[in-house]
Amino acid sequence: MPTPVLDRTSTGRRFLVAAVVCLFALGLTCAVFVGTPFGQAFDSALLPLSERGASYEQDSALLEPAKAVLSVFGDRVVLAVVLLVVVLLSRRLWTSVAAVGVVLGSVATARVLKEVVVRPDLDVVGSSTHNSFPSGHVAVATALLLAFALVLPRWWVLVPGAVVVVVVAASTMITGWHRLSDLVGGALVAAVLYCLAATALADDPAPVDS
Template sequence: MTQRRWRRLILLAVTVFCGTYGLLVRTAAGQRLENAALRGADQVVWVQDAANDVLNLITVRSLAGAVLILASIGLMRRRPRLSLAAVGLVGMSLGLTEVFKRVLLPRPPLAVAPDVYMHNSFPSGHTTIAMSVLLALVLVSRSRFRGSIMLLCMLYALGVGSWTLIAKWHRFSDTVGADAVALGVACAASLWLSRRDLVQPADTTELWPRQVLVTLLVLVLLFLVGASLLLLENAGTDLPAGQARDFRIFLAVTALSGACSIGTALLFWWTWFRLDVTPRLPERSR
């Protein structure tokens, strides 16, 4: 039953990834929508420098530090394969993203736009790093701490996705594609652990009440989705083309990007609900 969850989420991730690329990257209408969001980002130039500064903190050194922490957590729990799965999750997610964005999935110029708008690549490497590290932390954490860690680290993952849109490093489609890549690889890593009989029911409860955590995140997700849909509807029906319309589209896709990040983390957390990884037994106990 548990493996079925991960298989279905892998299928969902592939569907979202392909649908996003097909509808937003490979169509003129999708590109016009995202071009409008990029123009809308020009109206928040006072925070673009801050966005650039935050994104520039994601370097090879910081990524190596995050991977080292993930590996150390698994080893401290006497679960070396869990360390391998967490590190592999981050590495494979980033590797796939680089292949997709640089080799396999170009963004053709289907809508009239300045050249500076066409440099964005699908999917976003920065969002992939942030989301894959978040999901790896969910994977490697003890069951009782998993929800609390997800909630605390969610702010960072949400921030990176939003900053990439504000700084115009990427488009909305790029962040959604990155979330899909991270989710699919995270579920594949979970399947790898499960097929080696390393996944067991957890006999502990989380420190934070699950109902409060889930309710909080679901309410935020629903608010962001509702706000984005309302903004898109108003932009499409009440406003002529111009700065006001572009700004509403920018706000809408930024909110929807945050909702996608929250939904990605919640879905993966749900697959590990009341589950944990068995420790490696000492030699004398075998």
């Protein structure tokens, strides 16, 4: 049975509010951890070697597995195959478009932000001025999870997907590619686009969870 118009409107508003909240959180994360001494010191404390000009890679038995994970999620062919699966699982054209848009939009947004965000030199001991905010790998992993959530809105879809996101996020830190704030920023980029997509789909006559 189609969702009543009032219910769809209410759902759309909730997702829109969520998008605004996530966008605010993204800006706040960037402002605090990139632009303040406290934030820079906190991030650098978690990556002591890379921040001090030594190896960016952490000395761990998990280093090679972490590199393998990031290699998979950085492969365009793998991304294309997963997106194809998302489209095939979707029963609605606009849901497919929205899901693909969330993923590709997250990739593009993360790249643009990484170019425009400037990490100032605040004389924080152990901190570098190299900007890595936000993490593109985490943005992609989170976006893929949320894309599946759009086409298969069931709780069990989120569980294994969340595990994958955590593994990817941990891998970026083990390899020294990203700071903790970069991971949060990447996830928030995908969350903003997901909420906007869900807002748009809520106005569709057919419900998101049809």
